[in-house]
Amino acid sequence: MKCIPYSVLLKDLEIQNLWELEDLIIEAVYTNIIQVDFCIGHDIQKKDINNIVKTLHEWCDGYEAVLLGIEQQVLIANQYKENHNRTQQQVEAEVTNIKKTLKATTSSLAQEMERQLTEQEQPTKKMSKVKGLVSSCH
Template sequence: MAQDMLLDAEESSNKETFLQQFCTLAKVASGAALLDVICQCLSSPNVFVFGELLVEPNVAELKDGPDAKYYNTLNLFAYGTYKQYRAERDKYIELTPAMQKKLQHLTIVSLAIKTKSIPYSVLLEELEINNVRHLEDIIIEAIYADIIHAKLFQNTRILEVDYAQGRDIPPGYTSKIAETLQAWVNSCDGVSNCIDMQIKYANAEKAKRLFNKERIEHELINLKKVLKSQASDSDESMQIDTHGAGPSGSNMSQPELRKKPSKMKNPRAGPVGLKFSK
């Protein structure tokens, strides 16, 4: 994991280095040399962000001059999509096959930023491709370029995206980003407050149950004491009855009480006389 992060950081640094080289050339170039720098940057397989080059003074001057198409094309690669290029081709320079494919890769990145599951139908329409095999080749090239991390599901015809490289932020879009982030912060605050309330409720319920448990345990202890006291009183009462006076207030001693009574012999009954009536 750490090694992958280091590799990603190294590749990102290399891409920034390539962009800085073009920015350095643009600072001192003019005329045809500047236009050539722009074309090289658009064709470079290692550059996928163009905001820093766009703000270079020499490049910004092209916006209202006779070579405005170069500025528009650079702006398109920074913020636009392949479909926009096909809709207004007159605004831009003629793209080479390498430039077109790169713009298609950037279009995939734009779609991946918006959603993580992209149907083939959407990709075919946005890239204006009518061949699924060709589409998959372009997607695989974008994956190898490390601008997206994704998986192709040919059975369901869906591109599942795990990661997408960010694109340049259009001018004036910063306020929208700030609003989105503020809405996200407000949502997080709401969730945090809800969690705090749930924690307080849970703690209150826990305290209530502990209190009831302690009360029940205390009542059980008192009940055991009462039962033990009653059992002790009963034992004492039995001892008093055993050592006390005999029945009918007689003063018979204990040995006499324990003495086994003698059996009485029943006298043999005499003959029974029968009397007959006349």
């Protein structure tokens, strides 16, 4: 592994502008002419590191708060779903019971009506014409 400082590259390549050097390096990396294993960003100053760390911690805290809110909403949604499913099962069970009751009631009514029709269809017994004895107590 070879480490070449920017100052050496600028001098040896006779490039006057840092941005031109970086553009050349980027193009060389993309075309696989060179491989970069490690580099230190020139945009960050040592004095900025504490502020960057603070900003990242704040971002993480905000992220955790949002994540906690989402987890709570998921719990509420799951609880709502469970309640809805339980209510739906109760309604379905009640509908099944009502259907059974109606079927049993309908069956009983049908049997009763059939019995009544059968009784009406049977010929009624004729009253015998028996003359009663008239008692005469004179």
